[in-house]
Amino acid sequence: xxxVTQTPKFQVLKTGQSMTLQCAQDMNxxxxxxxxxxxxxxxxxxxxxxxxxxxDKGEVPNGYNVSRLNKREFSLRLESAAPSQTSVYFCAxxxxxxxxFGPGTRLTVT
Amino acid sequence: GQQVMQIPQYQHVQEGxxxxxxxxxxxxxxxxxxxxxxxxxxxxxxxxxxxSGEVKKQKRLTFQFGEAKKNSSLHITATQTTDVGTYFxxxxxxxxxxxxxxxxxxxxxxx
Numbered sequence: 001x002x003x004v005t006q007t008p009k010f011q012v013l014k015t016g017q018s019m020t021l022q023c024a025q026d027m028n029x030x031x032x033x034x035x036x037x038x039x040x041x042x043x044x045x046x047x048x049x050x051x052x053x054x055x056d057k058g059e060v061p062n063g064y065n066v067s068r069l070n071k072r073e074f075s076l077r078l079e080s081a082a083p084s085q086t087s088v089y090f091c092a093x094x095x096x097x098x099x100x101f102g103p104g105t106r107l108t109v110t
Numbered sequence: 111g112q113q114v115m116q117i118p119q120y121q122h123v124q125e126g127x128x129x130x131x132x133x134x135x136x137x138x139x140x141x142x143x144x145x146x147x148x149x150x151x152x153x154x155x156x157x158x159x160x161x162s163g164e165v166k167k168q169k170r171l172t173f174q175f176g177e178a179k180k181n182s183s184l185h186i187t188a189t190q191t192t193d194v195g196t197y198f199x200x201x202x203x204x205x206x207x208x209x210x211x212x213x214x215x216x217x218x219x220x221x
Contacts, residue, residue, distance in 0.1 A: 001121070041155065042198060042211040050208075057210070090152060098143060098155040099209065105183075 002026055004102035006091050012108045013081045021105050022078040023091030031096045032074035033058075036087040037104075043090065049074055050096075073098060081109045114139070114201050124220050129186040133199035142175055142182040143209065145198045150208035153198060156184075172174030189219045 004025045013019055030051045032065065035043040049068040063085060065077045071108030074093075078085060086109045092099040112144050124127050133142065141160045143155045145153040157166055159175035159182060166173045186193055196216045200209040 033212075040213060043200075043212040044211070045208065048208055059210075097210075098158060099145075099153070100155070101152040105154050108207075 004091055004093055004100055006089075006102035006105050008105060009103065010106050012110065013078075014110055015082060017081050018077070018079050019081065020109045021091075021107075022039075022073070023075065023102055025091075025093040025100070025102075026072065027093060027100065028071070029093035029095050029099045029100070031072070031094045032037045032068065032095075033092045033099065034074070035063075035090045035092060037090060038087050043101055044091075046076065075090075078098065085109050113137070114142075114199055114210060114212045116199055116215055118215055119213060120218070122218045122220065123189050125191060126188050129189050129217055131184050131197050131199075131217075133182045133184075133201075133212050135180050135201065138179045139182075139200060139201045140179075143200045143202075144173060144182075144184055145211075147196045147198065147201060147214070149195060150196075155187070158173050186217075189217070190221055191219050193217060194219050 007022045033048040034046040037043050044060050046064050046068040049055045052071045055066050067075045089105045091102040114133050114135050143158045144156040147153045157173050162179050163177045164175040170187045174183045196214040198211050199213045200211045202209045
């Protein structure tokens with residue numbers, strides 16, 4: 001039982017490049033989330049999926065898109081990366097209820 | 111969402127001293143959750159409080175939810191080096207999972 005897994009763990013992008021962050025959970029949770037963490041800002045919700053087939057914007061959705069591929073997988077896409085998107089990205093899942101977080105992806109955009 | 115302000119931002123203590131972090135809101139909170147994040151790690155759920163005036167304990171950790179459900183606190187008695195990390199409070203609206211996090215309190219424990 002791996003819980004929530006994220007790939008990649010680290011990534012460096014140049015401004016304007018695109019990439020997709022992958023997230024999968026094996027806990028049969030209905031809801032999945034993408035948060036970003038920046039120093040002094042806490043965790044801010046980018047997008048969430050309350051259930052398979054639905055996605056909604058969170059607090060900071062600009063510059064991102066998401067896909068809930070199936071109940072297990074929820075991906076986050078940066079179409080044209082900007083330096084302001086340098087951050088640590090956490091995927092999380094819940095039944096809903098308490099959040100279970102993945103290990104995070106540390107992204108640097110130069 | 112339900113906005114929560116957390117103080118202090120940093121706290122440095124000597125091992126054995128007590129530690130408290132506070133979470134405040136201008137509006138009534140439906141619930142409050144607490145998470146701990148070790149350096150370089152990911153947030154891990156500690157506890158959830160739902161009822162007015164609720165107090166819960168986990169070994170040396172005591173969690174309180176205010177009577178008006180507008181504030182909460184986490185108190186650690188006799189800190190240990192294993193307590194090092196960032197402690198976050200978070201509150202949700204109608205959906206527990208759609209949480210709004212406080213800014214976190216970074217705890218450093220000096221041996």
